[in-house]
Amino acid sequence: MKCFEYMGKEIFARFGIPVPQGRMVLKPEDAATVAAEIGKPVVIKSQVLSGKRGKAGGIKFADTPEAAAQAAAEVLSMTVQGLPVQRILVEEKLKIDAELYVAITIDGAAKAPVVIASAKGGMDIEEQDEADIVKTHLDVFLGLPAFLAKDLARKIGLRGNLAKEFSDILSKMYCILNHKDAELVEINPLVISGDHLIAADAKLTIDDSALYRQKDIPFVDEDMTEVEKMAKAAGVGSFVELGGDIAIMANGAGITMGTLDMVQLFGGQPANFMDAGGGTGVEGTAKALRILLAQNPKVILINIFGGITRCDDVANALAQVKQNIGIPVPVVVRMVGTNEEAGVRILKEVGIDAYRDMKTAAQMAVALAKRGEGA
Amino acid sequence: MAILVNGASSVLIQGITGKQGSFHFRQMRAFGTNIVAGVAPGKGGSRFEDIPLYETVQEACEHHTIDATVLFIPAAFCKDAALEAIEAGIKVIVIITEHIPVQDELIIVNRAKLKEAVIIGPNTFGMASWKCKLGILPNVAFSPGPVGVVARSGTLTYEIVGSLTNVGIGQTSVIGLGGDRVPGSSFVDMLKRFEVDPDTKCVVLVGEIGGNAEEEAAEFIKTMSKPVVAYLAGKSAPPGKRMGHAGAIIERGKGTYEGKVKALTAAGAQVATFPYEVVEKVQTLLGHA
Numbered sequence: 109m110k111c112f113e114y115m116g117k118e119i120f121a122r123f124g125i126p127v128p129q130g131r132m133v134l135k136p137e138d139a140a141t142v143a144a145e146i147g148k149p150v151v152i153k154s155q156v157l158s159g160k161r162g163k164a165g166g167i168k169f170a171d172t173p174e175a176a177a178q179a180a181a182e183v184l185s186m187t188v189q190g191l192p193v194q195r196i197l198v199e200e201k202l203k204i205d206a207e208l209y210v211a212i213t214i215d216g217a218a219k220a221p222v223v224i225a226s227a228k229g230g231m232d233i234e235e236q237d238e239a240d241i242v243k244t245h246l247d248v249f250l251g252l253p254a255f256l257a258k259d260l261a262r263k264i265g266l267r268g269n270l271a272k273e274f275s276d277i278l279s280k281m282y283c284i285l286n287h288k289d290a291e292l293v294e295i296n297p298l299v300i301s302g303d304h305l306i307a308a309d310a311k312l313t314i315d316d317s318a319l320y321r322q323k324d325i326p327f328v329d330e331d332m333t334e335v336e337k338m339a340k341a342a343g344v345g346s347f348v349e350l351g352g353d354i355a356i357m358a359n360g361a362g363i364t365m366g367t368l369d370m371v372q373l374f375g376g377q378p379a380n381f382m383d384a385g386g387g388t389g390v391e392g393t394a395k396a397l398r399i400l401l402a403q404n405p406k407v408i409l410i411n412i413f414g415g416i417t418r419c420d421d422v423a424n425a426l427a428q429v430k431q432n433i434g435i436p437v438p439v440v441v442r443m444v445g446t447n448e449e450a451g452v453r454i455l456k457e458v459g460i461d462a463y464r465d466m467k468t469a470a471q472m473a474v475a476l477a478k479r480g481e482g483a
Numbered sequence: 484m485a486i487l488v489n490g491a492s493s494v495l496i497q498g499i500t501g502k503q504g505s506f507h508f509r510q511m512r513a514f515g516t517n518i519v520a521g522v523a524p525g526k527g528g529s530r531f532e533d534i535p536l537y538e539t540v541q542e543a544c545e546h547h548t549i550d551a552t553v554l555f556i557p558a559a560f561c562k563d564a565a566l567e568a569i570e571a572g573i574k575v576i577v578i579i580t581e582h583i584p585v586q587d588e589l590i591i592v593n594r595a596k597l598k599e600a601v602i603i604g605p606n607t608f609g610m611a612s613w614k615c616k617l618g619i620l621p622n623v624a625f626s627p628g629p630v631g632v633v634a635r636s637g638t639l640t641y642e643i644v645g646s647l648t649n650v651g652i653g654q655t656s657v658i659g660l661g662g663d664r665v666p667g668s669s670f671v672d673m674l675k676r677f678e679v680d681p682d683t684k685c686v687v688l689v690g691e692i693g694g695n696a697e698e699e700a701a702e703f704i705k706t707m708s709k710p711v712v713a714y715l716a717g718k719s720a721p722p723g724k725r726m727g728h729a730g731a732i733i734e735r736g737k738g739t740y741e742g743k744v745k746a747l748t749a750a751g752a753q754v755a756t757f758p759y760e761v762v763e764k765v766q767t768l769l770g771h772a
Contacts, residue, residue: 214585216664217695219592248589289584291664317558318584361662362636362691365716366758372719373757385581413638413645415608416503416579416619445621445641446510466642467759 109314109328112155114197116310119288119325123280125295126273126306130199139180140173142198152179155195156188157331162231164188169201191330202308207297208264209233209241210278211311212252212285214292220245221285223252223278227264229297252282273305274298288325289318335380335402342395345385352377354477355405357396359384359417367411367470376474379405388417393425401435406480408439409473411466412451419443419451427458438476442469484627485656486676486683487575487601490515490614492550495543495573497522497564499531503579504555507619508534511553514622515614519547540564540571551575553609553617561605562587569598577617578604578667588665595667602667607659608637620644620657628653630765631677633670634689635660635696639716639758643689646762652769655683660696670700678707685710685768687761688752692717693738701746711752712764715743718756 111119114132121127131142132155143150154166161167166188170176176198186193209229215222225242226233242263246252257275266274281293294311314322329337339347346361350368354376358364364383371378380403384396400408412422422443429435443451443462452462463469488494494511498504499521508531512518520543521531527538537543540552552573556564561580568576569591576595583591583605595602603610609618611625620637624645632647632654634640644657658673660666670688677683688711690697697715704711718740744754753768755761 214589214664216666217669217699219589219596219665221589248593286586289586291585315585317582318586320559321584358638360636360638362634362639362689362716363642365636365691365719366639366642369716369718370757378719413621413641415621415637415641416507444645445623467757 109316109319110157110331111312111314111325111328112157112195113153113310114155114195115326115328116312117197117307119284119312120307120310123284125277125280126304127310128199128202128306128308130197132195132197133180134195136177136181136184139196139198140177143170143173143176146198146200149201150176150198151201152176152183153197153199154183154186154188154193155197156191156193157328158189158191160231161188166193202299202306203301204299204308205302206300208274208300208305209296210274210281210298211292211294211296212281213294215245218245220248221282222246223260225260225264233296246282251286252279254279269303270300270305277305277307284312288312289315289322291315335399338402339382339399342399343392344382344396344399345388346381346383347399348381349403350378350380352379353406353480354473355379355400355403355408356411357382357384357400357408358411359388359413363411363413367409367466370466370470371409371474374471374474376470376477379403384417388421390421390425390428393422394429397425397429397435398433405437406477407437407473408435409469410439410441410443411469412441412443412445414443414445414447414451416446418447419445420447420454423451423454426460427454430458430460437480440469440473440476442466484682485612485615486631486658486673486680487610487656488551488612488615488617490517492615493517493519493548494615494617495520495522495540495547495549495552496555497540497552497568498555499523499534499536500526501555503619505531507555510619510622511616514611514616514625516616520549540567540573544571544573549573551577551617553577554579556580558582558584562591565591565602566594569595569600572598574600575617576600576602576667577607577609578602578661579607579609579618580604581606581663583663585664588663592665592667601672603658604661604667606663607661608640610656610658611654612656618659620659624648625657626653628655629682629684629769630654631673631680631683631686632657632689633660633673633677633686634658635691636662636689636716639714640689642758643687643714643761646759647687647765650762650766652762652765655680670696671703674700674703674707674711678709683709685712685765687711687765688713690715690743692740692743695738697743698746701750701752704747704750704752710768712755712761712768713747713752714755714758714761715740
């Protein structure tokens with residue numbers, strides 16, 4: 109789960125990482141109040157879960173509370189990368205002497221947390237020369253000892269008080285990674301302002317699997333569509349809306365991707381990616397089906413290879429939804445694996461034929477969607 | 484006939500009395516797996532069907548020689564259960580559970596590395612070898628034979644292994660690495676084992692977009708004497724959950740479908756565009772055409 113910048117900065121502040129003075133507000137008049145409290149020129153930053161806000165015009169400056177209110181009104185009426193701005197962060201404008209980059213994330217391949225730092229922060233960090241980026245993997249049992257943090261400061265060319273503050277911030281970032289179950293703690297830019305460092309931005313991604321033990325962090329779902337939010341609320345494994353007309357459900361991320369690939373090969377357009385997850389029972393499957401229907405597809409394609417998921421559970425759910433709320437579009441089912449015979453029998457009872465072969469099912473779904481277009 | 488385990492391996496199940504544990508205990512046993520004990524806190528000293536139950540893994544290990552364990556444990560308790568198995572000295576640990584917090588996974592896989600235990604998973608269907616299934620893949624899919632299979636995604640593997648079985652091509656071992664960010668084992672770990680397994684004649688690698696596991700595998704495939712057929716899912720799928728700058732800096736353009744196909748092809752692997760093409764390619768390689 110990605111956190112808004114203001115949430116990230118609140119957590120940074122709690123762990124002792126210096127952040128600019130400021131506050132999140134929802135209304136232009138509150139922006140003026142905060143600007144007056146700060147008593148200095150301010151920056152108005154749109155709070156959306158997207159990078160490149162500056163380039164999109166989602167960051168503005170103001171010298172007076174009146175100007176802050178006006179800038180806030182402008183930013184609050186914008187959309188940034190397709191996301192409407194609903195919140196803004198009003199904070200003191202920093203004197204910027206230089207910009208650094210620093211992040212800690214999890215490198216799955218190396219099975220370790222990794223620190224990434226660069227003396228050249230700011231925009232376009234991805235395109236920066238490899239030689240200017242320092243990467244150090246951490247031993248999960250050692251964490252980030254002070255000597256390593258100090259050495260990283262040295263490696264990006266910091267000296268004196270700046271080196272001390274940098275290694276201190278790095279240690280605190282690692283604490284956040286650990287205690288808040290973060291997958292990513294990133295500061296870009298980490299600003300050099302005189303003889304001090306200050307986090308001008310905060311990017312924090314919390315591990316979805318650990319949200320159950322991070323209850324003090326508010327849930328953020330802003331980068332999801334309405335149907336995606338429905339899917340999340342229903343506990344569907346994984347769901348992404350894609351805009352086509354063939355609604356797809358499969359069990360397992362790999363087979364779902366394989367099903368999408370195949371539908372596209374035969375000339376069809378998937379409406380979504382839905383990995384219903386392993387071991388989904390009748391109730392979960394029924395919810396998943398309702399979400400597919402909410403997209404108003406021309407056809408529903410269900411591809412089940414039962415392992416931990418049982419075919420009879422999926423079939424029962426399908427029969428239940430058909431009887432209770434009706435399924436107004438053709439349903440193509442491919443079903444093999446655990447409890448296959450029972451599943452196929454249950455489907456037959458409600459008038460749905462199941463295919464054993466994924467290719468034929470995908471072709472049939474595409475053909476039915478095309479027929480739907482002609483009608 | 485297999486890598487890691489075989490029909491003679493003694494197997495423990497942690498969480499054997501739960502809903503998933505009990506269902507798959509019966510499936511595994513029907514497959515031929517030699518299950519000798521179960522761990523179910525609060526039920527130690529009793530039996531589940533005819534299997535003796537113990538309070539802890541340590542206790543089970545005092546009464547039996549355990550070669551492998553399979554975990555059917557809820558995510559929140561998985562770290563402890565896996566560490567318990569590692570500390571008890573079990574060398575093959577299969578973790579079926581999904582949604583384990585990534586910090587917990589880091590502890591599990593790094594501790595296992597230190598203790599020289601092989602972790603299969605987390606978030607995996609497990610593995611199957613000759614008369615030994617550790618996990619949840621459907622029994623009907625697997626048949627013994629000359630093909631080694633190693634995969635990141637589960638159901639796609641059933642698809643491919645099932646198709647191989649349908650045309651009469653069996654497998655030495657089928658291994659699911661798991662779909663999580665921090666898997667315990669890599670493609671390379673398993674390719675190394677298949678390369679030296681006398682019964683494996685050819686290897687099927689089932690990968691997907693994201694990460695750089697396939698690119699790493701490609702480097703090792705260059706050195707292999709055995710042919711490799713690969714299928715990669717996600718050609719048309721939206722990119723998975725990206726992690727912004729830091730993720731992009733680590734991957735530096737790796738992780739794309741095209742990049743993976745290029746790396747694998749350059750290493751001498753044959754890359755199938757669709758799952759059913761894997762079977763055709765393996766048939767040709769084994770002279771079954």
